[in-house]
Amino acid sequence: MTQGAKPPLLRVNNIEVIYEHVILVLKGVSLEVPERGIVSLLGANGAGKSTTLKAISNLLHAERGEVTKGTIEFAGMRIDRMHPAQVVKQGVVQVMEGRRVFEHLTVEDNLLCGAYTRNDKKVRGDLNVVYRYFRRLEQRRQAKAGYISGGEQQMLAIGRALMSKPKIMLLDEPSMGLAPLLVEEIFNIIRSLNDQENVTVLLAEQNAAMALDFAQYAYVMENGRVVLDGEAAVISDNEDVREFYLGLTEIGKKSYRDVKHYKRRKRWLA
Amino acid sequence: MSETLLFALELTISGLLVGLMYSLVALGFVLIYKASGVFNFAQGDMTFLAALALASFVVKIPLWISLIVVLAIMLILAMAVERIVLKPLVARPPLVLFMATIGVAFFLQGLAQGIWGTQPRGLELGLADQTYDVAGMFISNMDILGAVVAGILLIALVWFFQKTKTGRALRAVSDDHEAALAVGIPLRKAWGITWAIAGIVAIVAGALWGSRVGVQASLALLALKALPVLIIGGIDSIPGAILGGLIIGAAENLAEGLIGPAVGGGIKNFFPYLLALIVLAVRPYGLFGREIIERV
Ligand SMILES: Nc1ncnc2c1ncn2[C@@H]1O[C@H](COP(=O)(O)OP(=O)(O)O)[C@@H](O)[C@H]1O
Numbered sequence: 001m002t003q004g005a006k007p008p009l010l011r012v013n014n015i016e017v018i019y020e021h022v023i024l025v026l027k028g029v030s031l032e033v034p035e036r037g038i039v040s041l042l043g044a045n046g047a048g049k050s051t052t053l054k055a056i057s058n059l060l061h062a063e064r065g066e067v068t069k070g071t072i073e074f075a076g077m078r079i080d081r082m083h084p085a086q087v088v089k090q091g092v093v094q095v096m097e098g099r100r101v102f103e104h105l106t107v108e109d110n111l112l113c114g115a116y117t118r119n120d121k122k123v124r125g126d127l128n129v130v131y132r133y134f135r136r137l138e139q140r141r142q143a144k145a146g147y148i149s150g151g152e153q154q155m156l157a158i159g160r161a162l163m164s165k166p167k168i169m170l171l172d173e174p175s176m177g178l179a180p181l182l183v184e185e186i187f188n189i190i191r192s193l194n195d196q197e198n199v200t201v202l203l204a205e206q207n208a209a210m211a212l213d214f215a216q217y218a219y220v221m222e223n224g225r226v227v228l229d230g231e232a233a234v235i236s237d238n239e240d241v242r243e244f245y246l247g248l249t250e251i252g253k254k255s256y257r258d259v260k261h262y263k264r265r266k267r268w269l270a
Numbered sequence: 271m272s273e274t275l276l277f278a279l280e281l282t283i284s285g286l287l288v289g290l291m292y293s294l295v296a297l298g299f300v301l302i303y304k305a306s307g308v309f310n311f312a313q314g315d316m317t318f319l320a321a322l323a324l325a326s327f328v329v330k331i332p333l334w335i336s337l338i339v340v341l342a343i344m345l346i347l348a349m350a351v352e353r354i355v356l357k358p359l360v361a362r363p364p365l366v367l368f369m370a371t372i373g374v375a376f377f378l379q380g381l382a383q384g385i386w387g388t389q390p391r392g393l394e395l396g397l398a399d400q401t402y403d404v405a406g407m408f409i410s411n412m413d414i415l416g417a418v419v420a421g422i423l424l425i426a427l428v429w430f431f432q433k434t435k436t437g438r439a440l441r442a443v444s445d446d447h448e449a450a451l452a453v454g455i456p457l458r459k460a461w462g463i464t465w466a467i468a469g470i471v472a473i474v475a476g477a478l479w480g481s482r483v484g485v486q487a488s489l490a491l492l493a494l495k496a497l498p499v500l501i502i503g504g505i506d507s508i509p510g511a512i513l514g515g516l517i518i519g520a521a522e523n524l525a526e527g528l529i530g531p532a533v534g535g536g537i538k539n540f541f542p543y544l545l546a547l548i549v550l551a552v553r554p555y556g557l558f559g560r561e562i563i564e565r566v
């Protein structure tokens with residue numbers, strides 16, 4: 001793993017997550033995110049990406065899940081026993097899968113809710129910062145969030161998270177259900193947030209092509225484990241990733257693919 | 271003005287005044303439903319507990335001190351419910367929470383009667399019952415007091431929910447509590463505040479109703495009176511609770527006064543439910559209840 005001079009901003013250390021006291025979902029996941037980096041977490045549906053992000057934000061309790069082993073450190077501090085609100089206050093905010101805006105609140109009220117943990121006087125001014133990045137939201141500031149478009153909702157969810165003045169943003173599948181052009185627009189904005197607002201990014205995505213293009217480093221998850229990690233460029237060149245996640249393969253026959261898939265999985269896990 | 275018209279107007283006004291007090295009881299339900307998705311079966315018993323405590327204190331100590339003591343009791347109760355009932359049941363299905371509130375309801379009723387006894391009491395707020403003649407209509411000062419107090423509380427609550435940071439956060443929790451948690455709104459604090467507000471509503475409703483009809487266990491059945499209000503107004507709408515109460519208050523009074531004599535009276539008791547059934551058939555989520563926003 002990356003061994004720079006500086007310790008990583010976020011370090012997830014061999015965590016295990018169990019739902020409902022019996023369902024073992026994460027089987028020892030470790031990852032690191034360097035300060036100001038963009039790291040992506042790839043994997044098919046059900047691999048455990050969302051569970052990993054929720055473990056970091058300590059949101060599992062609300063779904064009857066629990067981190068039973070391992071530690072999570074942020075800026076050198078243990079955060080795995082903190083209340084979710086405290087985690088946000090430390091500077092770790094999550095944009096949950098499926099946007100999850102407050103549908104019956106206006107766009108502006110949604111943004112103001114994002115600043116709930118703050119007590120400083122700059123909140124109103126920061127609304128304008130969000131509107132500067134997300135021009136479309138400014139025009140819709142008085143609209144109910146349930147009635148704006150899917151792309152606008154995703155922007156609102158990110159803007160709302162930004163209002164907490166985060167050091168790191170955990171983004172869970174921001175591309176889901178959006179047209180490619182819109183995804184590109186949103187990713188470009190995230191990149192400028194990383195650049196100009198110094199927001200570190202951990203991005204969970206099924207859309208591997210997009211995410212590998214965007215991130216510097218990537219982890220690939222399968223079945224509750226990290227099976228591969230490395231510089232994004234190296235991962236993109238990996239034969240298995242090209243075949244299973246990027247769909248770049250010459251083999252057409254599905255049955256044959258499945259057999260091969262099985263063998264390859266075995267090779268990763270070895 | 272014709273005699274009947276004047277009579278109808280008088281019925282409407284006194285109905286509206288009483289209706290505001292229905293609104294108040296209904297509002298207790300709405301608040302908790304919005305914040306935690308639970309139909310709080312204990313709201314009626316919270317009202318009874320508050321009224322009984324108030325009735326027993328007010329004969330010994332001044333009214334305003336009694337009110338403060340009862341307020342303290344309701345706040346402690348809110349914290350206890352949050353800690354003992356809601357926290358362990360987080361992320362359970364709504365039906366489980368509903369059952370838990372039934373438990374709370376019986377516990378409260380037992381607790382109140384265990385401490386203060388089961389005999390009915392009067393509740394004197396130090397206001398003699400009087401009726402004024404306003405432009406030929408008879409209006410009771412108790413009705414006016416009740417309406418004014420209920421009106422002030424309702425306005426304060428609407429202001430709180432619409433204009434304050436905490437109120438906004440509570441609305442966010444009612445929309446999506448997991449997302450609220452993810453942006454740093456402490457869920458348990460939000461629930462505690464909501465139950466505390468429901469407790470305050472219970473005190474005001476208990477004091478107003480207790481002083482009208484006396485304080486006995488059947489006061490808890492006022493909750494049943496709130497049901498048609500909730501159906502008409504929509505269980506998740508604050509303006510709905512207010513308007514629903516006004517509609518029921520005026521409608522039942524008019525029905526009783528105008529149709530009642532022709533059919534031998536007693537309409538008031540079932541008319542609200544009849545109205546509720548009609549609304550239920552036409553608009554299942556109430557006249558003002560939120561529509562589920564579904565986008566494609
Ligand atoms: N609340 C829950 N209770 C039980 N199992 C769950 C729960 N949430 C997710 N899972 C299971 O955990 C696994 C990983 O899910 P998730 O983290 O959502 O994956 P991803 O985000 O990569 O699609 C899946 O098999 C899923 O069925």
Ligand SMILES: [Mg+2]
Pocket residue numbers: 046049050051097172173
């Ligand atoms: Mg997911």
